[in-house]
Amino acid sequence: MNQEILQIGGINIHAHEVPSLLQRYQVIPQIQRGIIIDQAISNILLTESEAAAAIDECKNRCQITSDDELKTWLQNQGMTLEKMTDLAIRAWKIEKFKIATWEKKVESYFLKRKASLDQVIYSLIRHQDQGIAAEIYFRIQAEEQSFAELAREYSQGAEVRTSGIIGPVPLNQLHPIISNILSVSQPGQLWPPRPMGECFIILRLEKLLPAQLDEMMRRRLIDELFEQWLNEQVKQLSRESLITLQAA
Template sequence: MTQILQIGSKVIQAHEVLSLLRRYQLMPQIVRNIILDQAIADISCTEEERRVAVEKFYQQHQLTSPQAQEAWLRTQGMSLEQMEDLAVRPVLLEKFKIATWESKVDAYFLNRKASLDRVVYSLIRNKDQGLTQEIYFRILEGEQCFADLAREYSQGAEASRGGLLGPVPLNQPHPTLSKLLSVSQPGQLWPPRALGEWFVIIRLEEFIPAKLDESMRRHLIDEQFENWLLLQIQQVSVSWSVLPSSSLLAS
């Protein structure tokens, strides 16, 4: 048998590697990283970018002395060049993301805007239709405030917050509620309506439109990247085979 790794007293033979990858669920991570390596294969960085990336890597891993760096390399089984390649990998990935998806952000934002807009709203839900109707008129006539009535009568987790929910993406609530909120003005109170086993009262408190600022742009680039990566992982084929010992010895 061919020994390829020893960890303490444990000797790992070549034929055991696939079993270990399965046992420790490492294949998805390996597939992901192979796809990324292929994606960034033709992307380069400057010497200054490489130097900064390595320095940042040292700081993140608290490798502040040559001794610490050497110890880390021994533990990881890496050469200095391999460690530097690992350190610069995020820089190459960032360049890949920008080159691939930055020009698509504006259109993607418009397509996603309905789910990026956020709302703050108040909700009361109760299984008693008559009581819910009475609560609605109390709020409408100003007899009691929404928050007090929510704390007393709402039968969901929102009761502890006086019925107040959000900010949340506009598409996060139940579709019926999302539709009402999308056509509401702040402060608009909707009459009770059936929603499954509940009767609900809803009021929009605040509408927070999504803005394509730098933070949102960064988020959407990352989102497009993750969507692409997930698709690549789903489409890739992984074949399992074990070479005979004689082939391993010959190699």
């Protein structure tokens, strides 16, 4: 006998259908993430003041400023106060776990990642005609017209709206050709046309903005390390689950 366990939108879902539904809607990876995180933070403890701060932070994030607003929010979310408290405390435990695990590794990771974290401001002109691109380059080089003027007049990309100026943007988010050129450029250095896709591009580095290991960057890198670890744990758990399933 198929036992009905859930009804959604008038559709009855039976126990034997759940595994295939979890796979179809790609829910299993999220469940795996949750299980791995819960195991990792099982020994993390919060003081009373930390627990209170976690709840206050959750209220602030949800813009809850009164008991009436809290009651309404809980009703809208279909959640009890106890469940909200558990989620708030869990979030703080995760942050404590991240810091305890990766805080001491941030500096070396930052040095490893710094080249891709640096940001640049640069000027770009692109044109499909190689001859026109070369003419534009020589005009800039001879200071007959400014880069901005020629970008507005000739560039065939979105940069036409910003007089050719792009950035600040991290080097690792740029097209590899542009990133490689700018990574070896000096501010003010003008590069002659070179092919990129269907266009020829003219580049000039305007400003290099070296990444700094400030508090915001520190938090970002800790989050990166956490996600790398978590993704690897999910992959490992998935492999083990597959082996178990095949053995069964």
